Amino acid sequence: MKRTATVLAAVLLAAAGCSNSGGGGSSGSADTPGVTDTEIVVGTHMPLTGPAAAGYSKIAPATKAYFDYVNANGGVHGRKITYKIMDDGYNPANTQQVVRQLVLQDKVFAILNGLGTPTHSGVLDFLKTNRVPDLFVASGSRSWNQPDKYPGTFGFNPDYTVEGKILATHVKETYAGKKVCFLGQDDDFGRDSLAGIEKVLGPVAAKQSYVTSNPNVGPQIGALKAAACQVVVLATVPGFTALSIGTAAKIGFKPQFVVSNVGSDPATLAKTLGAAAPLLEGVVAANYLPLANDSANPWIQLYTKVNKEYNNGAELDNNVVYGMSVAYLFVQALQSAGKDLTRDGIIEAVKKGGFTGPGLVPVRYSAGDHSGYGGEQLTTIEGGVAKYFGKPYRTDDGDGAVEVYEAAAVAPPANGIPAA
8 A cells, every 4th residue: 555655656746747848848947957055057058269268268158257256146936057168169060069068967957049150050959858948049040039939049139130121220321322232151140131231122243141150251242343343341250251251351352341240349450460451540430339439337346346356357248248247137038937946937037038238228028039139230440449320220130111119228237247
């Protein structure tokens, strides 16, 4: 009789566990990979080396620095965050290898801010199969916004079609009548960006693409010059933004460059161009976070403090701002998920949305929308420094209008850590 009761109890417990395993396969913190009473282990893949390392290699250390700051102030619900950073060299084959290690060997709770469209695309199904939350991907591909197909994946950046519509709106209003052309990465990054641009402008006059394995954009830039392009929109990572602008100068081609946010950090571009950095004057780009050079901004003041104390005083550029902003959002999500942290719980918390932070526009998270920030504001480089102009714009990746966003940005909490 006793054995029968024990077996029955085991069956009921198993059934209860199954009924609660919709996204994370766990019934509570004690059963959740990467979570103990004192620690949350999270992983990421980043290009610390390779063709996309310029600038991007600073993101994950900045994220870790903010986590170290939070840990030093008590952590989240009493738990310290451990951030495992794996170099994939921006090579999709490497990404699959390091993400498998993080999930199967290191047993991370979640993958946070994995960077790159071609790289992260290759691990979506693996993370879904293993029910690992895939939070705040560092790319604007629309692939992250497929709630029905990938319920645990959420983007961070404005998607590239949203960005393309905003950049194109500026081009339409400012360079009316000019011949507009396009150079983009040969993947979803370039294709989604061009889709947004052509939603506003119609077909561009000429279009070219590049692959990151070939650091020679001479033929593409030469073709755009031959087409007599007057405005060139770039959907490029930083190394290829610098290559494009430098190559154009060498062949006497001087269009107005309008650049995707992901390839526009002035400090990274100036370092890559070296003595040719003055070529950046007048370049137009977009952003949705405070600019690193805005020392009066309270978020930059917070990040400067954290950077000095926990990031070895690294040069504070927009990549550092990005990395700490990702970390701030993740801490908000952990706070919202509560003390009984599970994989299902944090996915539900993100879906509820309502987060506030350093962004100039809100994030778009809901049950039906897993994309990140919903808009951007334009910048221009003057005297080697990027400056915002105009107002933020917000739109969608469909046929919605590009609209001015009027609400004021929020300030960080006094202690720099979001409350529960």
